[in-house]
Amino acid sequence: xxRKAVIAGNWKMNKTxxxxxxxxxxxxxxxxxxxxxVVCCVPYVDLSVxxxxxxxxxxxxxxxxxxxxxxxxxxxEVSAEMLASMGVKYVIIxxxxxxxYFGETNETVNKRIRAALxxxxxxxxxxxxxxxxxxxxxxSELVALQTKIALGGVSKEELSxxxxxxxxxxxxxxxxxxxxxxxNEVCKTIRDTVAAVYDKAAADAMTIQYGGSMKPGNAAExxxxxxxxxxxxGGASLKPEDFAAIVKAAT
Ligand code: 3PY
Numbered sequence: 544x545x546r547k548a549v550i551a552g553n554w555k556m557n558k559t560x561x562x563x564x565x566x567x568x569x570x571x572x573x574x575x576x577x578x579x580x581v582v583c584c585v586p587y588v589d590l591s592v593x594x595x596x597x598x599x600x601x602x603x604x605x606x607x608x609x610x611x612x613x614x615x616x617x618x619x620e621v622s623a624e625m626l627a628s629m630g631v632k633y634v635i636i637x638x639x640x641x642x643x644y645f646g647e648t649n650e651t652v653n654k655r656i657r658a659a660l661x662x663x664x665x666x667x668x669x670x671x672x673x674x675x676x677x678x679x680x681x682x683s684e685l686v687a688l689q690t691k692i693a694l695g696g697v698s699k700e701e702l703s704x705x706x707x708x709x710x711x712x713x714x715x716x717x718x719x720x721x722x723x724x725x726x727n728e729v730c731k732t733i734r735d736t737v738a739a740v741y742d743k744a745a746a747d748a749m750t751i752q753y754g755g756s757m758k759p760g761n762a763a764e765x766x767x768x769x770x771x772x773x774x775x776x777g778g779a780s781l782k783p784e785d786f787a788a789i790v791k792a793a794t
Contacts, residue, residue, distance in 0.1 A: 548766060548793035549706055549750050549773035551582035551667055552780025553607065553635060554589070563589035566781065567596045573787035577601060578794030579773065583780070584635050584667070587621055594630050605633030605667065608641060611654035623655075623662035634659050635667045635775075637693060639712045649692035656693055656705070665704040667775060668693050669754065670733065674713035686729055687736040699741050706750045707733050708775040714755030716777060720765075726753040727768035734770055759788035766793050 558566055563585060574581045584605035585593050594604050610620035626634060636659060637652035652668070659666045670689040672682045690707065697705065709729045711721050721729075730751045738746035753765050754775030765771050773793060779785040 545769055546748070546750060546772045548579035549582065549752060550577075550579050550776065550786075550790045550793050551584055551605065551633070551635075551706075551708075551752065551773070552776050552786055553638070553754070554583065554585045554780060555607070555640070555777065556586060557781055558586065558589055560589050560592045564592045564596060566783065567593045567602070569783040570786060571596065571600055571602065573783055574790045575601060577790045579790060581790055582633050582667075584633060590626070590629055590631060603632045603665075604630070605635060605665075606631055607635045607638065609634050609636070609655055609659055609662075609664075611651070611658040613658070623658040623664055627662040627664055631664065633665045633667060635669060635708075637689075638669045639671055639710055639715055643712070649689055652689075652693045653695050657696060660697065660701050660704060665706065667706045667708055667752070669708045669710050669775070671710040671712050671715075671729075671755070677711065677713065682729060683732045686732055690733055690736045691740060694737075694740065699745050702737070702741060702745050702749060706752060706773075707737075708752040708754045709733060710754035710775060712755075716756070718756055720756045720758075720761050721753070723764050723768050723771075726765055727770050730768070730770035730772075757789060759785050759792070762789040762792040 582603040606626050609623040636655045641647040670686045672685050734746045750772045752773040752775050753771045757774040758779045
């Protein structure tokens with residue numbers, strides 16, 4: 544990576560508040576001298592304890608989704624404003640699991656990004672192809688499309704609060720990782736897309752992460768690629784030593 548890296552954990556639907564406290568307390572000392580930005584994205588119910596524990600540390604706290612409306616009759620949803628009011632700084636939008644299991648579309652991703660930016664949050668936007676799409680040879684077109692629709696209406700100034708995570712669906716939770724070349728190639732496609740829509744300077748400044756079974760054993764090589772500026776970490780983010788090793792690899 545050429546840019547300062549961002550390593551973000553995605554805890555997914557794991558950890559009760561008590562368990563979250565234990566996990567964040569174990570992560571804290573291990574990442575305190577990190578040379579990259581460190582973020583933990585956690586379930587809504589864990590935000591309070593994690594925010595409290597992370598106060599005054601170098602760990603940014605994020606949620607894993609948010610709704611696009613500020614408030615109203617949306618049972619079970621949480622707004623970006625609610626998150627921001629707690630002190631949350633980041634939010635993952637459009638993770639493939641949300642696209643796959645919860646009907647998330649490029650259009651709803653775009654609406655959620657708008658709301659998150661308006662609330663002052665930094666977005667971690669996830670894009671990526673399925674195995675079938677990769678085999679059909681549409682990866683580049685697909686991630687370009689996902690990126691363009693997601694960023695519709697986002698100004699160039701606001702791009703400083705957008706991180707894009709390239710997550711090949713076939714590498715999520717499967718133990719399979721994209722090769723360093725595959726990861727870099729798609730991260731570059733995303734960067735080129737941002738350059739085409741905005742300009743080269745905006746694209747060069749953007750943090751583009753790789754996500755999908757990044758772990759201590761493969762992090763350094765992936766992060767050495769020029770267009771890979773960090774990682775969105777699934778399973779390994781729940782293991783303090785592993786997460787810290789990835790943070791170290793990004794430093
Ligand atoms: C993974 O690494 O499995 C992820 O989905 C990270 O978000």
